[in-house]
Amino acid sequence: EIVLTQSPATLSLSPGERVTLSCRASQSVTSYLAWYQQKPGQAPRLLIYDASKRATGIPGRFSGSGSGTDFTLTISSLEPEDFAVYYCQQRSNWPRITFGQGTRLEIK
Amino acid sequence: QVQLEESGGGVVQPGGSLRLSCGASGFTFRTYAMHWVRQAPGKGLEWVAVISVDGKDFHYADSVKGRFTISRDNSKNTLSLQMNSLRTEDTAVYFCARDPGTAAHYYFDYWGHGTLVTVSS
Numbered sequence: 001e002i003v004l005t006q007s008p009a010t011l012s013l014s015p016g017e018r019v020t021l022s023c024r025a026s027q028s029v030t031s032y033l034a035w036y037q038q039k040p041g042q043a044p045r046l047l048i049y050d051a052s053k054r055a056t057g058i059p060g061r062f063s064g065s066g067s068g069t070d071f072t073l074t075i076s077s078l079e080p081e082d083f084a085v086y087y088c089q090q091r092s093n094w095p096r097i098t099f100g101q102g103t104r105l106e107i108k
Numbered sequence: 109q110v111q112l113e114e115s116g117g118g119v120v121q122p123g124g125s126l127r128l129s130c131g132a133s134g135f136t137f138r139t140y141a142m143h144w145v146r147q148a149p150g151k152g153l154e155w156v157a158v159i160s161v162d163g164k165d166f167h168y169a170d171s172v173k174g175r176f177t178i179s180r181d182n183s184k185n186t187l188s189l190q191m192n193s194l195r196t197e198d199t200a201v202y203f204c205a206r207d208p209g210t211a212a213h214y215y216f217d218y219w220g221h222g223t224l225v226t227v228s229s
Contacts, residue, residue, distance in 0.1 A: 034215050036153075043203055043219035044153065055217060087153055091214035095167035097155035 002026055004088050004100035012108040015078050021103045023071040023088035032092040035064055035073045038102075039084045047086075048073060083107050110134040110218045112204050117223030124194050124227070130187040130204030130220055138182035141207035143216060144189050146200035146225075156202070157189065158212050172198075194227045201225075 003026040013019055023033065031051040036044035046055040048064035051071060061076040075082055088100040116128040128144075144156040157178040159166045166178050177190040187204050201224050205216035 036216075043205075043221055044216070045219075046215060046217045049208070049213075049215045049217075089153070089215070094212070094214045095155075095158060095169075097169075097214050099153040099155070101152050 001096055002029060002090055002093055002098050004090060004098055006086075006088060006100035006103045008103060009101075010104045010106060012106050013078055014108045015080055017078050019075045019078060019105065021073045021086055021105075023066075023073070023100050025069045025071075025090060025092075028068045029090040029092035031067050032090055033064075033066070033071050034089045034091070035062075036087045036089065037082075037084045038087065044087065078105075080107075110206065112206065112218060112220035114202060114204050114220045114223035117202065117225045119226045119228060120194055121229050122194060122196055122227055125190070125192045126194065126225060128189040128191065128202055128204075128223060128225070130189075132185045132187065132204075132206075135206070135218075137180075137185040139210050141209065141212035142178075142180060142187045143205045143207060143212075143214075144178060144187075145203045145205050145216060145219075146198075147203070147222070148197075148200045151200075154200070155214075158207070158214065159187070160212065161210055191225070194225075196227050199225060199227045 007022045035048040038044040052064045085102045111133045143158045157168045159178045175193045179188045201222040203222045204220045206218040208217045
């Protein structure tokens with residue numbers, strides 16, 4: 001099983017700040033990595049797939065990068081609605097799909 | 109717009125069974141692979157199962173293999189998950205989710221709101 005480790009577990013920031021979230025895989029997933037945003041009581045929302053492709057309707061302030069084992073999700077300028085939990089997910093060795101444990105982004 | 113709506117959750121005793129359904133609308137259901145993903149209370153996400161567009165190919169997470177069965181009815185735009193031999197560790201919100209492709213890409217571009225399954229004596 002490919003283990004995805006996200007860091008940090010929690011991040012406290014203010015609106016307008018730039019943030020970079022990290023996701024590290026226990027073995028290479030090439031570029032087969034996605035990022036999701038989840039707000040309390042809601043379903044996850046696909047932000048990024050194939051490491052760097054923005055999903056339909058996702059604002060340009062969200063960007064993804066990386067390949068192999070190290071990936072990042074960057075939000076260029078935090079909006080109030082961006083405070084949520086973020087998960088990475090790999091599909092490299094389907095059907096053994098795995099998610100990271102999540103990074104909670106909270107308002108400072 | 110794409111809509112997915114799960115139903116069928118509830119409280120069941122260990123060893124019991126439950127059948128979840130997911131009604132789809134706003135897209136051509138028969139042309140997309142579909143998944144179930146679950147989330148235990150306060151925990152992260154866990155992929156459960158996938159089914160091909162024609163319902164003939166499916167895969168399961170090791171944790172549910174042999175106990176859960178995914179199926180679909182393209183004439184009714186409905187996805188189902190039959191859960192047998194339920195365990196306390198199956199307690200979770202179950203989401204149905206659409207795959208972006210006809211062939212499964214194993215990403216999830218639209219999700220339902222989820223239905224809670226509680227396995228408890």
